[in-house]
Amino acid sequence: MNESKFISQLKEQFGGETVTFAGDTAIVVSRLQIVAVAEMLRKLGFERLSALTAVDYFPQEEPRFHLVYEFTSVSQQATLEVRVPVPAINPTVATLETVFPNANWRERELFDMFGIVSEGHSDLRRIMMPQDWQGHPLRKDYPLGYEEPQYTFNYEEIQLRKPAGKRMP
């Protein structure tokens, strides 16, 4: 794949370090730059935002999340990964909806699963989980499947998260 020339163009414009693993190179940019990066990629011929997801490095606070954007260019025959670190406190990022319309659902999924808020999003509701769900399932501090034991030291914290009693009168 010929993504190296795009990486160097992005580096020239925005700085940012690159990560190379298994032959693929990703570029890490700050969350303030992501819309400008996306606009530039769109101009360079990247027509599609293929995937958008996040990784939660839980005990780590700064940055707690990495957003992962996968861009594809059909005309240039290239794919490119952009990573954006997001802190634990106030995890927000600007929306890409104006540049790539399909970011709409993908950012809703990010909000639903990780609680990362896309600022300026037109329709930021939960997409998979019920609207009254508490918590964000794909975060690493969210238990898998089983119910977290309720001890005296975390009784209130867990009680707050329980959806029970909300719908049944």
Add this chain to the structure above:
Amino acid sequence: MTQLQAVSYDEIKHLVSNRAMEGETMLLNMGPQHPSTHGVLRLLLELDGEIVISCIPDVGFLHTGIEKNMEAKTYQKAEVMTDRLDYLNTVGNNLVYSLAVEKLVGLDVPARAQSLRVILAELQRIASHLVWLGTSALDVAAMSTFLYCFREREMVMDILELVSGQRMMTTYIRPGGVWRDVPVEFEAAVRNFLKVMPGRIDEYEALLTKNPLFIDRTVGIGKISGEDALAWGLTGASLRGSGVAHDYRKFAPYSGYEQYDFAIPTQTGGDVYSRYQVRIQEMREALKIIEQALNKLPMGPVRSNNYKFVPPPRSEIGTSMEALIHHFKLWTEGFSPEKGSVYTAIESPRGELGIYLESDGSPKPYRVHVRTPSFDNLQVLPVLAKGSFVADLVAIIGSVDIVLGDVDR
């Protein structure tokens, strides 16, 4: 007793027009248990008479937390979850997961396994297109096509059962190769399928392609331009129906697709009929690929012999100490790839199916994300449906070919 509560439209106020709030247009709920939504998909429609003004999809009824579950299993055990994603393309899901793991640990796959992967993935593509053809023709009231399509799909299911013991959830393709070699009956079964199928595709075409009723229901319905389709992230036949020749098998060939001679069928109409034509052509191209792969199917091993990542065969465990140790380590602890992340994509029957896999150096994947084609293909539905009749909406849902297990994950 549970009491029914009045529905509040506050949450979706910004998605419908003011006329709906004043009661001038009608808000109608379609699904989630409606036969023509192809699964548990709920659509909230704003209707002016019979015209769809806006359409708000509501997904998540089939959300099973597959990504979270995969993060709690070792690399080998997580693979069975991928079967459950897109239940019409189980072989393809296994394939993309195996490719991602192989890229993560740098594992080579023997030539025979590569060819077997291609044959099975293409058989699965035909089976998936047959289900699509049958159900979406049923949506526009062509009943008989449905029965014929399922008759031929049964042949593919039989072949899958022959090689893996399972009709649907095969888990036959594993990281490093395939589970075991195919039985001797395999070649004859595939040859028989190759002989029968072209005539059967002609039969479907005879039923539909020039059928005036079918043409009335599909030509000019659900139109989207190639540029819009790209921007909305459409992939697969829905994109190629709009004239963009993009196919991951040519774009970034995997599993040796570069050695086969096949075309990417495209149509320029961008409507339901174009997507139908593209899929019919794709079935014919898939047959070509299977034939070429079967003709030069090499002999040799079907699994990598790198026992750090691939379990050694049963026969070696009895005689070799190392094989026994590797077997024990792999099934108790699993293998630990280096820290890093990969993104791999293949062309599933529905479009770009990608897996993002991140390792933190432990035997379990730190993060798995599946980029499912149906998710983006469904997202474009409000754009396609705007201004169409409710009856045409049914044809449009059929034509973008969604699988709800794939959307919700």
